[in-house]
Amino acid sequence: YRTKATEHYRMRSGYLQRAREAYLRGKYSMAKRFSLLGQGHNAEMAKYHRMAAEEIFAARNQSRYQAIIDLHGLHTDEAIEFLDTHLWRLHDEGKTRAFVFSGAGRHSIGRAKLLPAVIDYLEAEG
Template sequence: MKSSTIAFVPVIAHEQARLRTDCFARSREAYVNGDGAAAHNLSEAGKRHGASMEKYNAQARDYIFRANNVHLPPDTIDLHGLYVEEAEEILEKRIDAARGRREGHLNVIVGRGNHSVGGVRKIGPAVMELCRKRGLKVEEEVGNWGKLIVTLGQGGGGEQGYGRYGKQQPHHQQQQGPPNDLEEPARRAVPKIFTKLQGCCIIC
């Protein structure tokens, strides 16, 4: 994919989501009106649009993640700019890979919520909860509340797994809005970076 194209990937994904919703709504209407064939066809069309939406969202996710991580040291991962579900999925894989290599810790950049809806942080609390469930100790880096340090040994689990970050910040409910819609992905569409990223591994 050309770098000039990546800025439009979120636009395409949003349009596919709109078409999916429209098809499913029309399918229900056709079913209510007794037109089973039309209802089925519209439902299948909605599924196809949904699959396309997932494909384009994945392309945008991979590009943003690579652009943020290409120059970071091996013990650090940058998750900001992603949806919460995407960040959780990538972090789970990275934790497993790091523990498989017997690494002692992982630095996780979660951002400060500047591009989240309402300026409310979502990735940070989600990372805290994920680590708690896995029994890992996690704490805020001193002087930098946009970065967490995850100890990859057993951190005791439960509330004991929280550092200063967890005590100071509430666990906000995740919101479904995109990260500043198109502004952030478009801003990241830098041709020189994209050229270097073509062969990068996403997770490790």
């Protein structure tokens, strides 16, 4: 699904660039058309990213009742959403501890992004 999302990202970017160029040339109706096409690809991109995230999370977290949460392979925003949902489920079940695996950030450019986001989320939630 990530590959499909990337394809839609590229198409979205192309259409939005064309929209910008058309707008700057004063071709407003053409710009609107390209913008709408870009928005359509944006929606498809989001759909495929969501499908990928659900599949990745399900594969890494076979038993949703365990107090182990593996966030490897998820984008930061996806990981925080799944973490929040899973922690609330554990809370509702009366569990007071959970183990969260975020990875070392080797796939991030520059530095790890997921671990700091998880720490920030957990600190904010108390």
